[in-house]
Amino acid sequence: MKRLVPLLLSGVILALAPVSSAVPGVEHIVVIGSDGMGSLAFKETNAPVMHRLMKEGAYTLRARGVMPTSSSPNWASMIMGAGPEQHGVTSNDWLTNKFEIPALEVGPEGMFPTIFRVVREQKPDAHIACLHDWDGFGRLLERGMVNHVEHVKDAIETAGKAAKYLKEHKPQFLFIHFDGVDHAGHAFGWKSPTYFKSVELVDSLIGDVVQAIDEAGMGGKTLVLISADHGGVGTKHGGDTIAELEIPWIVYGPGVAKGTVIHQPVNTYDTAATLAWVLGLKAPAAWIGRPVTEAFAP
């Protein structure tokens, strides 16, 4: 309904009005993706920051990734608003010139459209950045569409860089990728004490990022979205168990329906669709994701 209101206004008023978000008050978006942090990662005790954001925001721990439950297909689906059947990123071997299934639609840089491109094309002046702890993430987006994309090794380094970046640039759109939880899963096992400990570290780093948002003067104007690519079982993922497929989906910030446990079905490709909708941007026709409207105040 909110999105229809501007359409009812006259063209003159539209021309004079500043560009406004579909969700009022959102001037910045910070997405935090934690590799391997499936819903099974969450205990009351090891994620106090995320539990606070869940209570003060909206969340579901029953969101789903896509098959196969490996990193590239899932990160791609999250930022490309569609599944592997559409974008063609079916494995970690994928490259723009090396794939089993061609993308349904190909745009700049040989890429299926990502949220980075959608923001760039419809908000040309927006400052857009991506800081990623896993090297492979950087090939999943149109690098020409962002002001800055950087592979920062190590989660602590990545969080530090993100905090600095937030204060220096106050980006409209920042994606932060952490990799440490996945490493702990592979080395010690999902649900091992070390795995839960690694979630605790990421949780504290998320706290640092939220603090940096405040220190950057972006508090109360920034939507924070936290999710993951997949969980795991034993020391692996890529299979077809719910422990590998189920991921958290948490939103916090202006316009969010505080204290909501989301019952609407959430798929990882709904993330890009939600972010576009929040910013009042038109989603590409090739996307299949739908905005998670239940997470936002009516």
Ligand SMILES: [Zn+2]
């Ligand atoms: Zn992994």
